[in-house]
Amino acid sequence: MPPPAAAPIVPLILAGGSGTRLWPLSRQSYPKQFAPLHGGESLFAAAARRFAAPGWAPPVVVTGTDFRFIAADQLAAAGIAPGALIIEPSARNTAPAILAGTLAVARERPEALVLAAPADHLIADAAGLRAAVARAAGAARAGRIVAFGIRPTRAETGYGWIEPAAAARADGPPVPLRRFVEKPAAAAAAAMFAAGRHLWNAGLFLYTPRRLIDAFRAQAPGILAAVETAVARAAPDLGFLRLDPAAWAAVEAISFDHAIMEHDAGLSVQRYDGAWSDLGDWQAVWRAGGPDTDGNVLQGAATAIGCRGSLLRAEGAGLALVGIGLEDMLAVAMPDAVLVAPRARAQEVRAAVAALTARGAAQATTFPRDHRPWGWFDRLAAGDRFQVKRIVVHPGAALSLQSHEHRAEHWIVVAGTARVTLDGTARTVGPNESVYIPQGARHRLENPGPGEMVLIEVQTGSYLGEDDITRYEDRYARGPDGSG
Amino acid sequence: MPPPAAAPIVPLILAGGSGTRLWPLSRQSYPKQFAPLHGGESLFAAAARRFAAPGWAPPVVVTGTDFRFIAADQLAAAGIAPGALIIEPSARNTAPAILAGTLAVARERPEALVLAAPADHLIADAAGLRAAVARAAGAARAGRIVAFGIRPTRAETGYGWIEPAAAARADGPPVPLRRFVEKPAAAAAAAMFAAGRHLWNAGLFLYTPRRLIDAFRAQAPGILAAVETAVARAAPDLGFLRLDPAAWAAVEAISFDHAIMEHDAGLSVQRYDGAWSDLGDWQAVWRAGGPDTDGNVLQGAATAIGCRGSLLRAEGAGLALVGIGLEDMLAVAMPDAVLVAPRARAQEVRAAVAALTARGAAQATTFPRDHRPWGWFDRLAAGDRFQVKRIVVHPGAALSLQSHEHRAEHWIVVAGTARVTLDGTARTVGPNESVYIPQGARHRLENPGPGEMVLIEVQTGSYLGEDDITRYEDRYARGPDGSG
Numbered sequence: 001m002p003p004p005a006a007a008p009i010v011p012l013i014l015a016g017g018s019g020t021r022l023w024p025l026s027r028q029s030y031p032k033q034f035a036p037l038h039g040g041e042s043l044f045a046a047a048a049r050r051f052a053a054p055g056w057a058p059p060v061v062v063t064g065t066d067f068r069f070i071a072a073d074q075l076a077a078a079g080i081a082p083g084a085l086i087i088e089p090s091a092r093n094t095a096p097a098i099l100a101g102t103l104a105v106a107r108e109r110p111e112a113l114v115l116a117a118p119a120d121h122l123i124a125d126a127a128g129l130r131a132a133v134a135r136a137a138g139a140a141r142a143g144r145i146v147a148f149g150i151r152p153t154r155a156e157t158g159y160g161w162i163e164p165a166a167a168a169r170a171d172g173p174p175v176p177l178r179r180f181v182e183k184p185a186a187a188a189a190a191a192m193f194a195a196g197r198h199l200w201n202a203g204l205f206l207y208t209p210r211r212l213i214d215a216f217r218a219q220a221p222g223i224l225a226a227v228e229t230a231v232a233r234a235a236p237d238l239g240f241l242r243l244d245p246a247a248w249a250a251v252e253a254i255s256f257d258h259a260i261m262e263h264d265a266g267l268s269v270q271r272y273d274g275a276w277s278d279l280g281d282w283q284a285v286w287r288a289g290g291p292d293t294d295g296n297v298l299q300g301a302a303t304a305i306g307c308r309g310s311l312l313r314a315e316g317a318g319l320a321l322v323g324i325g326l327e328d329m330l331a332v333a334m335p336d337a338v339l340v341a342p343r344a345r346a347q348e349v350r351a352a353v354a355a356l357t358a359r360g361a362a363q364a365t366t367f368p369r370d371h372r373p374w375g376w377f378d379r380l381a382a383g384d385r386f387q388v389k390r391i392v393v394h395p396g397a398a399l400s401l402q403s404h405e406h407r408a409e410h411w412i413v414v415a416g417t418a419r420v421t422l423d424g425t426a427r428t429v430g431p432n433e434s435v436y437i438p439q440g441a442r443h444r445l446e447n448p449g450p451g452e453m454v455l456i457e458v459q460t461g462s463y464l465g466e467d468d469i470t471r472y473e474d475r476y477a478r479g480p481d482g483s484g
Numbered sequence: 485m486p487p488p489a490a491a492p493i494v495p496l497i498l499a500g501g502s503g504t505r506l507w508p509l510s511r512q513s514y515p516k517q518f519a520p521l522h523g524g525e526s527l528f529a530a531a532a533r534r535f536a537a538p539g540w541a542p543p544v545v546v547t548g549t550d551f552r553f554i555a556a557d558q559l560a561a562a563g564i565a566p567g568a569l570i571i572e573p574s575a576r577n578t579a580p581a582i583l584a585g586t587l588a589v590a591r592e593r594p595e596a597l598v599l600a601a602p603a604d605h606l607i608a609d610a611a612g613l614r615a616a617v618a619r620a621a622g623a624a625r626a627g628r629i630v631a632f633g634i635r636p637t638r639a640e641t642g643y644g645w646i647e648p649a650a651a652a653r654a655d656g657p658p659v660p661l662r663r664f665v666e667k668p669a670a671a672a673a674a675a676m677f678a679a680g681r682h683l684w685n686a687g688l689f690l691y692t693p694r695r696l697i698d699a700f701r702a703q704a705p706g707i708l709a710a711v712e713t714a715v716a717r718a719a720p721d722l723g724f725l726r727l728d729p730a731a732w733a734a735v736e737a738i739s740f741d742h743a744i745m746e747h748d749a750g751l752s753v754q755r756y757d758g759a760w761s762d763l764g765d766w767q768a769v770w771r772a773g774g775p776d777t778d779g780n781v782l783q784g785a786a787t788a789i790g791c792r793g794s795l796l797r798a799e800g801a802g803l804a805l806v807g808i809g810l811e812d813m814l815a816v817a818m819p820d821a822v823l824v825a826p827r828a829r830a831q832e833v834r835a836a837v838a839a840l841t842a843r844g845a846a847q848a849t850t851f852p853r854d855h856r857p858w859g860w861f862d863r864l865a866a867g868d869r870f871q872v873k874r875i876v877v878h879p880g881a882a883l884s885l886q887s888h889e890h891r892a893e894h895w896i897v898v899a900g901t902a903r904v905t906l907d908g909t910a911r912t913v914g915p916n917e918s919v920y921i922p923q924g925a926r927h928r929l930e931n932p933g934p935g936e937m938v939l940i941e942v943q944t945g946s947y948l949g950e951d952d953i954t955r956y957e958d959r960y961a962r963g964p965d966g967s968g
Contacts, residue, residue, distance in 0.1 A: 024804075301845065303836065303839050303840060303843070305832065305835050305836060305839060306829075306832075312824075314822070318820055318866075319819070319820055319821070319822070320508075320820065320821045320822070320840060320845050320847040321821075321822045321824075322821070322822070322823050322824070322836040322839070322840065323823075323824045323825065324823070324824070324825035324826075324829050324832050324833070324835065324836055325825055325826050325829040325832065326824060326825070326826075329824070331815075331822070331824045333817065333822040335803070335819050335820075336802055336803055336804065336819075337803070337804045337805075337806070338798070338803070338804070338805045338806070338815070338817040338822050339806050339807075339808070340796075340805075340806070340807045340808070340810060340813070340815045340824050341807065341808035341809055341810070342808075342809050342810075345790075345808050345809040348789065348790075348808050348809065349808070351789050351808065352787065352789060352806040352808055355787050355789060355806070356787060356804060356806065359787070361785065361804050363804040378865075380864055380865035380872055381862075381864035381865060381872065381874065382802075383874065383898075383938075384898075384899070384938075385898050385899060385915070386896075386898040386938075386940055388864060388865065388872050388940060390865065390867065408916050410894070410896045410918050412870075412894045412942045412944060414867070414868075414869050414870040414944055415868070415869060431869070431944065432892050432944045432945070434894050434918065434920060436918060454867075454868075454870075456870055456872060456942045458896045458940045458942065460896060460898055460915065460916045461916070
């Protein structure tokens with residue numbers, strides 16, 4: 001039952017996280033919400049698609065500055081035009097992100113309902129979730145902040161729990177919320193699970209902008225003032241709304257639960273009984289993967305011989321993973337990084353990232369693929385005096401006009417058409433043709449065509465760092481040097 | 485104490501194995517003896533270098549047809565000129581290989597001693613081993629076949645054991661050999677280990693050619709006749725001696741132990757107390773790697789967090805392996821294949837190879853690097869309508885004059901100088917320069933320079949298989965089609 005067209009629900013998708021517990025798949029440069037962690041689509045794209053339905057407004061997305069092009073690319077690929085793409089200049093946890101997104105909604109659609117939703121959770125039944133939101137809409141319009149509570153399936157100590165004030169029904173309206181129990185001890189979790197009244201906090205919240213702003217005014221007036229300034233001074237930037245960095249830097253970093261929900265007296269909870277996972281660590285991915293009769297989950301080109309209770313995941317074409325005799329283990333293999341651990345120690349993956357960071361390994365934080373405003377590139381290979389990249393340029397996009405002091409570049413077009421400007425002269429280069437960019441030459445690469453343009457770039461020279469670039473002109477307003 | 489110069493010892497290096505128990509490092513296309521399994525040098529190169537000393541003749545090498553260029557390359561890189569490189573047209577186990585090599589030695593140096601030695605064992609103390617051989621030389625010259633016995637360090641059931649007829653001393657001459665005990669049961673191994681008189685069979689044998697031929701005449705006359713024919717009809721081939729394929733196909737495949745040693749009455753054993761490993765499986769690699777105080781062996785860019793008793797090995801630049809909380813596990817990671825198993829199940833790696841073979845995975849048998857008579861190439865990347873290779877051409881070497889029906893090639897020279905012949909016209913291409921080979925064009929690539937020539941090849945086209953090649957001329961006498 002969609003709400004009236006006059007008051008659409010705005011999905012406010014929180015996509016600023018940079019979790020490391022799913023390393024090596026999730027890395028600082030490309031966190032889990034943008035990875036195809038479960039199925040072929042990213043969690044972020046799936047979250048946006050979940051609310052692309054009648055009665056729902058286009059999504060408002062809040063994400064980090066490093067992820068803005070990834071988010072825009074993935075929405076475009078999913079055919080979803082966002083209502084706004086809001087850039088956090090730095091990570092400030094969920095309370096400021098929810099407030100900033102809500103203030104942006106309030107300017108355009110003060111009458112709307114807002115559903116704040118994490119970008120990195122798994123909810124298979126989109127229609128069922130939308131129906132649950134519809135059941136909660138009346139209470140939200142009446143001035144409640146409505147949390148969504150998942151029916152627990154185990155005595156999980158890693159989640160926040162919700163205690164309803166009355167028996168919550170999935171097929172009824174929300175009930176008042178008595179209290180939050182954040183990451184309970186094992187005994188407390190077991191007791192709650194046994195009693196069967198408590199729910200898991202799904203991190204989804206439904207409210208009117210006015211109600212949320214009032215809650216911040218009451219519970220966190222300092223945050224409200226700083227975020228209002230950051231939104232008021234936000235600068236439009238290539239289709240993004242960039243929050244004012246100075247004002248944003250002054251905002252307290254705090255979760256929405258701690259800042260508001262644990263203190264607000266007008267909360268309700270809507271029970272939702274559909275399948276849900278926060279995919280918070282590899283243990284959760286194993287669980288959500290649907291273990292087979294041996295308890296194994298195999299993803300990608302993985303082979304299990306005499307294994308039980310294990311997650312074997314191979315990422316990337318041309319990579320084979322074989323496990324023999326594994327018991328309750330997880331093995332995640334990517335072409336540049338491999339993780340092996342007992343499933344029960346999935347939480348310690350952070351330690352792995354810390355150890356790799358300490359030894360200066362790029363894999364700790366960075367993927368072989370780099371996303372840029374014009375598209376992306378993969379580092380395919382590097383060796384003494386050469387580097388090979390695959391470069392994909394979006395239709396209509398262009399790299400900056402640039403030159404390199406230390407390297408020459410050879411471009412071989414594989415698909416689409418490139419327009420190459422070289423020392424002032426432009427020409428068109430088609431599939432199977434190549435162009436040579438000598439050291440020092442001013443050059444620009446554009447894709448004038450209707451589809452993606454793919455080329456192989458072979459760099460040769462004594463120094464091949466990304467910082468060997470001088471920019472003369474850039475439609476994405478990037479500086480004269482730095483990576484390109 | 486080297487033997488008299490008149491009777492040098494000829495190392496006969498058996499390099500035809502294709503073991504799969506060290507997958508993914510050892511594969512059918514590049515078995516373990518050619519891999520840098522322990523340290524930077526391959527086991528084969530180390531085996532050849534072990535006997536490059538005064539009083540020793542150049543090595544005679546027996547290897548498979550697929551490995552001949554690898555063996556030749558590695559000897560050249562080690563600065564060792566072989567006495568002969570004998571090619572087995574097919575694998576026939578050790579008895580025929582030892583006999584073929586010995587017959588070849590007998591033609592040139594009938595007075596020599598021959599030391600048959602596996603190419604894939606680890607023996608750190610080369611001088612110590614040569615001294616042990618010198619101690620055994622008198623007995624061998626007097627007509628004994630001398631086996632070498634390693635002092636056992638555990639009740640190993642995977643090895644063959646030797647029972648000396650008298651107490652064997654490492655610092656004395658050989659003693660008569662009473663019997664072989666092939667892969668004993670656990671109780672028998674424990675009893676032998678406790679008694680302390682038995683030794684492990686190292687697979688090293690010292691003898692005169694005449695004595696060995698007589699032994700085959702007595703114990704395996706059919707093998708002798710067939711192998712004599714295969715050697716008599718062997719064809720010189722680009723510096724190799726290729727055994728006659730038809731005669732060789734008729735030779736019984738059987739181990740030297742089974743064919744000769746278990747039946748011969750004139751055997752001795754020389755005890756050798758130095759460190760030795762057959763590196764027969766990952767368990768053996770872990771043991772030989774020298775476990776640290778936690779029992780871990782870390783090789784390559786491997787990180788262990790809270791691990792015990794585990795082998796973590798990362799092969800290849802740009803690949804990081806992290807183990808968390810592993811107990812007695814092995815994890816071997818390569819860019820295209822990863823193996824994870826309990827150390828105690830190292831023997832089951834064969835099953836992994838079989839499983840991968842069954843699912844048609846190239847990684848079961850093939851490496852990303854291909855060795856050819858002119859050098860080698862790596863497949864760096866492949867995608868829709870393109871493939872990128874790094875090609876390394878040895879000084880003075882040349883690829884065949886060839887053409888491709890379905891693909892064009894772009895060559896970018898990274899190091900050295902290429903001589904490129906394109907539709908009859910030759911030109912020289914230096915570092916940073918490129919050449920375009922259109923579809924259908926007759927072309928040849930040569931390295932006229934004194935060092936390795938390295939180029940990046942980008943293939944584009946609708947079909948990029950190795951079999952899209954027509955050869956017009958080939959100095960390595962390969963056929964007009966097939967991979968090149």
